[in-house]
Structure formats: structure tokens, C-alpha cells
Amino acid sequence: MLRLLRDIYARRELLLILVSRNLKIRYKGSALGFFWSLLGPVFMILIYAIFARILRFSKGNPHYFEFLVVGLIAWQFLSTCLHDALYAIMGNVSLVKKTAFPRIILPLSMLLANLINFLLTGVVLAAYLLIADATFGQMLWLPAVLLSQCALCLGLGLIIATLNVFFRDTEHLLGVGTLAWFFLTPVFYSIDLQWTALPARWQWATFLNPMTGIVCAYRRIMVAESLPVIPGMALSFAVAWIVLLAGVMVFEKYQSRFGDEL
């Protein structure tokens, strides 16, 4: 593990170039640049908000819109990472086949680019919340949840990137899987909805879904939601870090075979 980190550090210039290339592609070639990357999620959020109101998911929650937006933006970070991970290796075939460098740099650069995008979106969101005079919660949790979500995204990204090299229909499985996961995570509904379906003994199990704890943590920070979820959050974070470990192990084991498959 240490050797891996050292190898990555030795190639930090490459990491930098890949991240900036990624960001340039995202923002170049379109007149509005950064705003386009916001506009998409904004429209999506509006649609969800309207739909949720019609279906009465708001359940008398006056801050439903903020509640929803925070969850959706956090989810967006995850789903973008998962989707981009499909092409972390497959989109760089020439580089992988012709030059030797630690392959893990490719998914890592993807994560960092998405993280930067997420942070920028987060800043805009924070600005909106300030204007809307929402109450913020415990900022203390912010680094922990951010790092844990990065761990989750990177871990899953590594696995997806590897799978897509060997199995070209990973994309379809991912689509279905992500959709199911979205509904299992209390993004557009509150977590107590899940709890009502479970006996009290098993309510902690909802936090085995790492995104559950992550979304709850963001809400705690951004909209001061005060449900009793701290131990659950810790469990979710732990799962996220285990996923990272698993992802690194899988990727490192199979990365030497990428050259054969591409």
C-alpha cells in the first residue's frame, strides 16, 4: 500500500495533467462552461421537487426543497463517479497500451476531477442556502463525510473500471444497479420512512448502505436535520472505507492484465 502511494506521488505530474485535461474537456467547448455543469443538476432537482410535491413526499416538511437538493447533489457526485469510472481505463486505451505507469492514476484522476466539480457545486449550494436563510448544522462533520464519500466513490470506481475492461456490458448492469440503489437510499424521502418498515432491532441495518449515512450527514450539516443518526453515520463511513480497500485490492490485482484485454 505504501509502495502504491509512493508510486502515485512519483507520477503526480501525470495525475495533475489528467485531472486538468478532464476538467478542460468538461468546461471547454461550451459557451457557458461551468454553468452547464450546474444547470443539469438544477433542472433535475426542480423536476424532483415538483414531482415530490405532487406525490406529497414533502409530508409537511417546510424545508423539503433544501432537504432534497442536498441529497440529490450528493447523489449526483456518486453517480457521476460511477458512470465516469466505466471509461477511466477504456477511454485511455492508447495510453495504457503504449506507456507504463501506475494504472490506478487513471481512476484517481477521474475522482479528483469529479470532486472538484462537486466542491464547486457545493459552494453554489451553500451560497443558495445562505440566501434562503437556512440553518446550518454541525460543520464538524464535513471533512469526515466528504472523505468518506470520496473513499466510496473511488472504491466503487476502481471496481467498475476493472469490470468494464473485462466485461463490456458492465454499463447496463451499472444502470440498473444505480437506479435500485437510488431508491434504497433516503434521497427524496426521509430515513424514518425506512425505519417504519423495520423492527427497532434492525433499524441500524439501513446504514449498511453507505450512501444512507453520507446523505444523512450532509443533511445534518447543511440543513440541520436532527435525527438520531450519528452511530449510523459512523457505520456508513466504515462501509465506505472498506469498499475503498476492496476496490484497491481488486484493481491492483487485475490491472496487469489490462494490456492483454484492450
Add this chain to the structure above:
Amino acid sequence: MDAANAIVVEKLCKDYRLKATATRSVKSAVLDALRGRRRASVLHALKDLSFSVAKGETLGIIGHNGAGKSTLLALITGTLAPTSGRIDTRGTISSLLELGAGFHPDLTGRENVYLYGATLGLSRRQMRERFDGIVEFAGLSEFIDQPVKHYSSGMYIRLGFAVAVEVDPDILLIDEVLAVGDVNFQRKCLQKMDEFRGRRKTMLVISHDLGTIQRISDRILLLDQGRIMGIGEPSRVVGEYQALSRRSAARGLQREWGTGEVRITGVSFSDGQGRATEHFRWGDALEARIAYEAARRVPNPVFGFAINDAAGRLVFGSNTQIEQVDIPHVEGKGVLSLRIERLSMAAGSYLFSFSVHSADHLANYHRLDNHFPISIECDRTFEGVYMPMRWEVQKP
């Protein structure tokens, strides 16, 4: 690893799994498992290779297509992993594998140069220092800010070579770069390679240009079907390669067919003194002993032969019928001998074909085309088949 060596390859094996279908999917993997389909066949690209390259040495690598040369270079670079065995290298490695440098088509030449340097671990500052030299060597100052996808293959390889060399690696691996590019570029390449050799850098070069590769290599490695067929002094190994080529070209021309009532089981050649050989001097006698086997009694067979040159042209052919040699019948095993008193063909390689057929030419029992190579040496450089002749200057 011995400090004098830059590269050590030990018992290197590389297998490829040949897939039944073009792309794998989870769906097909599951279906295959359920149907109990056998695993796909395996291609042994490299078989048990062991050799070493000293620091500062230039090793040329030659061999037919499919011999495993590019695979070997990719393994040493590190873009492929060995199936078994090991490769140890000392120093930074810069490679041009199969005319590719890993350039991304949407990025400009400039961006790709920095990208390439970064994959080798060079900092931005280091690349900036070398940048002008690279662009000048490649002769691409006008186009360096164009996306690489707009480059011609010549431009692409010029930039690739320029950057691979200018990053100043300890080991340079070049695959077929001399095949593309005009005369000027080739001259610059060779000059650069000479400079590299002067600075005691290690180089591995794959090329089909036998003349050039002999000139620039300290040693040459000959690969054939994944094995080392020779390694050492350049002209000797090139000679082995040419002999190998002849044998496989002959194999390519070989054909065999027939009803099988009489079968030719073997042919051996000897010279006028009865010594077994396949190399003759012009004017020598040649004797061929043709072993045959007839399952039943076959009446009036005709045995024939033909000699084709290396280009596949018929030089001379005849048979027992034409020569009015009667063979009443054959039954069981036997041997027939053919004696040519004077081999009159020009120097070169030739292929013997033998056949046995019925007297009315309607049934072909066995025919072996181009199965038996011989070679002929001659001091005189006439062409074709020699005929006794004389020049005489006439008075006007």
C-alpha cells in the same frame, strides 16, 4: 541483477487466451459457464525466453511476423504482464511500441509531449527544458498546437520518436519506427541512435530492415514462434534468419495430394560420392533415393520429379515414362533412385517435387510438391540453367 546489465529476462512466458467471441460480457460469461463451454484456446506467444542486455548495448530483434517481437518489447516496457518468468530492468524506459507513443488524439502535440513526459515521471519544468529540442527534431513547429488526430502518420511518428528520445531514458525500446518516415527522418533517426550508443545508452530495436539493423546493433536476437532461435554476432544471426525464411517459404509452397495406392514415404539426397547432403556444387552429380510403399499390387506406375527455383518457376522435370524406363508393377515397400549427372542450374535454393501416377496419367497416386529443398553453389554468376556455349568476336 548484475550491475553491468540493463535488462535481464529469465524464463519469460507469455500466453494469450484466444476468445471465442470478440467481446466478453457478463451475460456471455454466465451463459458459457452454464453451458459448460470449454475455455478458449491459448496462444503461447513467448516460450521460456532467457537473455540479458548489458548497459550501453544495442540489441536488434528480428523475426517473422508473429514471432513475438512486439510482445517482448511490450513486456519489457511494462504494458503487459508476463504469464510466468521475470523481467528485471535498471533505469528509466522510453518506448515506441508498434508506431505508437500513447498520444491522445484530441490533445495537441504540445499537450501530448507533456503528457508523455509525465508518464515517465518527468516534471513540467524538465519537459519545458526539452520541449524546444523535441519540436525542432520532429520538424513540427508549425503544427505543434494542432490536435494529434490531424497529424499524418509520418508526423505522428516523428513526434513520437523525438519525445521518446529527448526524455533521455536509460533504455530506449523501438518497434518498427524505421518503417515509417521519409529518408530525411530515417537519417535523423539513425543519427540519433548513433548518438545514443555513443552515450552508453541501452537500446532494443525491432526492424525488418536487415541492412540497417546489422549496422546499428551490437548483437542481434532472432525470435521465431516465441522462441530464441539465435542471439549473437549480427551477420551470423541475420544469416540464420535468412535460412529460416527459406525453410518457411518452402513450407508455404508445399502441397501434397493423391489417392494413396502408392505412397512416397521419403526422399534422401546424396552427392556423386554417395555422401548424404542437400548442398551441391554446380556440375555435381545428385542422387535421390525415393522410398515408396504400395498397399496392393499396382501395375505400371510412373515416377516423376520436378525442380522449381526459389521464385516457384519450373526449371526441369521429367518422369520414368518420358525417359522410357519401364516399371511393370510395384507391391509393398521399395526404393527407386534418380541420378542427375550434372546439376546445371545457377546458384541458389531449389525445391524438388516428386510424384507417382498411373501410366495413363488418369490416376495420381501421390504427389509431394516443393517438399525437398536443396541448394546449389556456383562461382559463375550466370542465370537459369547452364548450356555449354562460347563467345567469339567475329571480324567485320
